Amino acid sequence: MRIKGKAWKYGDDIDTDVIYPGKYLVSFDPAEAGKHALEGLEADFYKKIAPGDILVVGKNFGSGSAREQAAMALRAAGIGAVVAESFARSFYRNALNLCLPVVELPGIQSATEERDELEVDLDEGLVRNLTKQKDYHFPPLPAFIMEILKVGGAAYYKAKARREAARSAP
């Protein structure tokens, strides 16, 4: 799985209230959600990015509420991957379930400049900064997590439940 795009840099401790404000919690419509992505930090964020662009952020990204719409909004806005110093646990799981690649890579934020062209290779465990000609390695994710990222949490579990039912069928 490879994602290629421009880097958009933000700081530490970006919480889910700024990623997807509470007043929008009534809606689970991805198209609507995309318009509000990162609204707490920057109005109309979705307008400035090209599909597949990559968020490069500091520590504790996605802290606060477990609202899945935070991951939904970023993906719907066109973000191809989020590379962070570290993630809050609930956001990380939500991103996996919605096929939004999330990569934890200490040191990446200071090493990257805004608008650097990046390529994230999840199978290889590699973030390539094409602008700076530098590679950064990260440990590849467990196989089942890669599968969830590829098909989504619900689809993964649906297939898993089918396999288990087939195995235990008389």
Add this chain to the structure above:
Amino acid sequence: MGMTITEKILARAAGKTSCTPGEIVEAGIDVAMLHDIGTTGIQGPLKELGITALPPSVEVVIIPDHFVPAPTAKAADNLKLTREFAKKHHVGSYYEIGRGGICHQVMAEKGHVRPGEVIIGPDSHTTTYGAFGAFAVGLGVTDMAIGLGLGKLWFKVPPTVKVVLQGKLRPATAAKDISLMLLKELGTEELSYKAVEMTGRVIDELSIDGRMCICDIAAEMGAKNCIIPPDKTTLDYLRARTAKPLSSLASDPGAAYEEIKEFDVSTLEPLIACPHVPTNVRPVREAAGAKIDQAFLGSCTNGRMEDLRIAAGIIKGKKIHPEVRLIITPASQEIYRDALKEGLWEIFIDAGALITNPSCGACFGGHLGLLGEGETCISTANRNFIGRMGSPKASVYLASPATVAASALAGQIADPTEYLK
């Protein structure tokens, strides 16, 4: 080698004799809580999973609370969906508006939380149920759909950090000040992805209300779950509320902890989280004097009887500052009624406060008291991120009910110590 209480619960739920931190397990779900937002959000994933009936192995509890009663037609549509879902799936534990309150409070009051069980909820403050010795974790709606639709879900077993609280709280300090102290000392990284086990004499002596406050705020420290091993206090509370058998499980003496952190609360003073992150904690006396426009007493953190009583004790016979509105949002209908019986509402109304229905309300920027541009609120809730309570140009301070009450009278942030000697 023994196991911590969190490891024991996950091992049992996964059908294993033991498990170790870092291991991925598939745990059976005992209880799934849903609120109005959660019920709305799981519909898509449930459909994708092909789930048409819920497994009988999961106890499902549905408690609308975020946008209650409906402030908009869209919110009303979500509540209708929630109601119909509960009916369609014969969810006996559905707490209609007027019969419930904030989900985390109702779960405890009605005995849906029990030691040793795996409880999931579409809300970060699901960690609150750890106060009853359960493994309780907040999840997004896809994970919720999987958990309650298939009856199981993957978890990475967290390492446990043991926190030992020693000493004795001074009269002016309470569980919220302990929570704020922990936020200051441990920040958002040390406990990230970890189980936090709260122990020590202070915990032993703490009320259920106080224990729930601490486990609630553990979410802000990035913990996976926060847990207090059950004791007599836990069992006495729950026996009055559930007929189900209650476990007295505990961590083994030989359990391995990643770290043990000890704190003495004897010198703890009233604390306050300043704008705009919960970890920006200082003594109240350092923030004292900052003008406020609104004071908020409520939320799943501090909307309980103990909190209302402390505030009422400070406010009794006095008036809220003329330039401040005090909004009180009790955590449940039960609390609402008990406060009425105890004469607390009369105290607050005579002082000039506004009492709303139980709801998450203003805490998350939903309704029932948002902030305008340039406004400042002191709140008993758990988050003060930019835009949390309304305008992104407003400021929120987080503090204990006593500090909020004292500040509402003074018209500015004020130390409650003089009222609680």
